[in-house]
Amino acid sequence: MSISPSPAQNPALDRARAIVRTVDVGRPLAWLARAWHDLTRCGWISVLHGVAIALIMMLTFAGFATALIGLVLLVPLLGHAGWHAYRDLLDVSALPEREQR
Secondary structure, eight states, X not given: OXXXXXXXXXXXXXXXXXXXXXXXXXXXXXXXXXXXHHHHHSHHHHHHHHHHHHHHHHHHHHHHHHHHHHHHHHHHXXXXXHHHHHHHHSOOTTSOOOOOO
């Protein structure tokens, strides 16, 4: 008695297995050769694409860095304001007076 369904009982398993393909060993090198051919034929588009991706990445990292600097300044301020709000919400009238030192 089998716990998992066989592929004949579950057609989704057949479709999932059909997606996996085998690739010859030299096929990735052929892809790289075609990419090199495209780069040498129309290199300015590839360079423009690379510059655009680099610019997007630099702006993203700069945004993260400035956000972290902003959080370093903002979180203590919010904590201090939260402490004052907490103190204002407390009902201290029933507490005994504090001794002055």
